[in-house]
Amino acid sequence: xxTSEYQVTGMTCGHCEMSVREEVGTLPGVQDVQVSHxxxxxxxxxxxxxxDAAVIAAVDEAGYQAVRTS
Amino acid sequence: xxTSEYQVTGMTCGHCEMSVREEVGTLPGVQDVQVSHxxxxxxxxxxxxxxDAAVIAAVDEAGYQAVRTS
Numbered sequence: 001x002x003t004s005e006y007q008v009t010g011m012t013c014g015h016c017e018m019s020v021r022e023e024v025g026t027l028p029g030v031q032d033v034q035v036s037h038x039x040x041x042x043x044x045x046x047x048x049x050x051x052d053a054a055v056i057a058a059v060d061e062a063g064y065q066a067v068r069t070s
Numbered sequence: 071x072x073t074s075e076y077q078v079t080g081m082t083c084g085h086c087e088m089s090v091r092e093e094v095g096t097l098p099g100v101q102d103v104q105v106s107h108x109x110x111x112x113x114x115x116x117x118x119x120x121x122d123a124a125v126i127a128a129v130d131e132a133g134y135q136a137v138r139t140s
Contacts, residue, residue, distance in 0.1 A: 015085030 001031075002049040006056075010064040011037035019062040027054055042066060071101075072119040076126075080134040081107035089132040097124055112136060 011017060014037065021033045024044060032045040042059070044050060052068050059066035081087060084107065091103045094114060102115040112129070114120060122138050129136035 012082035013086060015089065016083060019085065 001045065001047065003043060003045050004050055004052075004055070004068065005070045006042040006044075006059070006066040007069050008035065008040045008042045008059055008064050008066045011035075011040065013037055016062075016064065020059055020064060023058040023062040024055065027058055071115065071117065073113060073115050074120055074122075074125070074138065075140045076112040076114075076129070076136040077139050078105065078110045078112045078129055078134050078136045081105075081110060083107055086132075086134065090129055090134060093128040093132040094125065097128055 008020060011020065017035045017037050020035050020042060024030060024033045024042070027046070027050060029047040029050065030044060031047060034043040035041070044055065056066050078090060081090065087105045087107050090105050090112065094100060094103045094112070097116070097120060099117040099120065100114060101117060104113040105111070114125065126136050
């Protein structure tokens with residue numbers, strides 16, 4: 001089990017959170033996605049460590065920018 | 071052909087506009103919906119004059135508040 005955190009900029013509402021959740025949820029091995037438009041915090045739980053570039057690309061696909069924070 | 075305008079509060083992004091557009095678009099006779107989260111302006115074109123309460127209820131269903139302006 002692996003948890004990674006990102007700071008996401010550009011989300012303004014629950015719809016934005018849902019877009020991020022959906023895109024990140026398509027990555028293989030993802031088990032849980034917590035995301036808040038209020039804090040910009042994105043916490044992903046996955047079976048194995050995720051590729052940062054894949055996460056950042058998924059968030060970009062949703063229309064936002066992510067930076068790995070931990 | 072009838073055009074009516076409303077001021078909508080609470081929209082923050084394009085997803086919000088889409089929600090309003092979808093809900094208002096389900097009202098019978100609606101031919102065009104213009105909506106901006108930046109101005110909050112909602113302009114509906116319909117075959118016949120729409121019932122204000124139905125429009126306000128549709129916007130409420132999307133999660134926002136509308137007030138008729140013209």
